[in-house]
Amino acid sequence: MEAIGSLAGDEKLAAEAMTRVAPDAALLSVDELTQVNLDLQQATSTILGVIPEVLALRDRIVKELPSFDITQVDKLEDYTLALRFAHAAYQTATKPPDDLAELSEEATDLRERLVANARSLSLYHLIDGRKLDSLKGANGIGNVAQDLQMLSQVFQESWSKIQGKSPITAGDLETASRLATRITRVVGVKEQSPALAAAAVDQRLRVFKLTTRAYDEARAAIAFVRRREGDVDSITPNLYTGKGRSSSSAKPATDEPQKPAASPGTTQELPAVKPEAVAAVVAAQKGGSGSKEPFLS
Numbered sequence: 001m002e003a004i005g006s007l008a009g010d011e012k013l014a015a016e017a018m019t020r021v022a023p024d025a026a027l028l029s030v031d032e033l034t035q036v037n038l039d040l041q042q043a044t045s046t047i048l049g050v051i052p053e054v055l056a057l058r059d060r061i062v063k064e065l066p067s068f069d070i071t072q073v074d075k076l077e078d079y080t081l082a083l084r085f086a087h088a089a090y091q092t093a094t095k096p097p098d099d100l101a102e103l104s105e106e107a108t109d110l111r112e113r114l115v116a117n118a119r120s121l122s123l124y125h126l127i128d129g130r131k132l133d134s135l136k137g138a139n140g141i142g143n144v145a146q147d148l149q150m151l152s153q154v155f156q157e158s159w160s161k162i163q164g165k166s167p168i169t170a171g172d173l174e175t176a177s178r179l180a181t182r183i184t185r186v187v188g189v190k191e192q193s194p195a196l197a198a199a200a201v202d203q204r205l206r207v208f209k210l211t212t213r214a215y216d217e218a219r220a221a222i223a224f225v226r227r228r229e230g231d232v233d234s235i236t237p238n239l240y241t242g243k244g245r246s247s248s249s250a251k252p253a254t255d256e257p258q259k260p261a262a263s264p265g266t267t268q269e270l271p272a273v274k275p276e277a278v279a280a281v282v283a284a285q286k287g288g289s290g291s292k293e294p295f296l297s
Helices: 007-027 040-056 058-064 076-094 100-123 129-134 141-157 170-225 275-286
Strands: none
Touching (some): 040 058, 040 076, 058 170, 076 170
């Protein structure tokens, strides 16, 4: 799975930022959403890196552009952290764990060994054989998981009597419980993945729009207040080119927001992101298709 920054250290901060920006994201209409046509790891790292310089110009922006919505600058860090969170959630939801085949083989083998030993021990009245009557059987991964959990409990209940009298070890029982939990979780995620993926797609699109819009607004404001210095691109680089524009090609600075130039071959604005489109994306990804919807690149 593609990494996006170092979420180990700022996962809590990103989650808190996502909570704070959720009301803003909810206010966006579907028609406002734009495709994800950036490397989000690089883009979010760039934005977080320039925020100190942007905030250093905050007072000047307020003074020289009294009509400018300064909340776009104030919320830029939250939006960017939330985008990291939303992208990680998107990756998890659209690429759920798919190790059921490996889990099934290991779990089925362990179940057979536990059942065989349990029945043998029940003949010596070391295990209550009546409890084995509730075994579901090996038909279906869900049944195997339930049997592993139950067998683990049956052995543990009589462990003081059977310890050392069976090839089954405490490690086997721990493995049985672990496999049962893992299988249940993976099956649950796979069953819920279409709904989870659709929600994650929508969330990522909304926070991407909030972040890029705020960054564009900040660039436009800085272009105005630093019009004489002409260093807007060194303070806030163009996210799409990965480098600043030369002064000869720069457009005259104004206090109007400027949209970044789209990458070659992409279309930045989307007419709409409808539920059926999201469903189609999820279906394509689950089917292993190599194609992608433009707003999921």
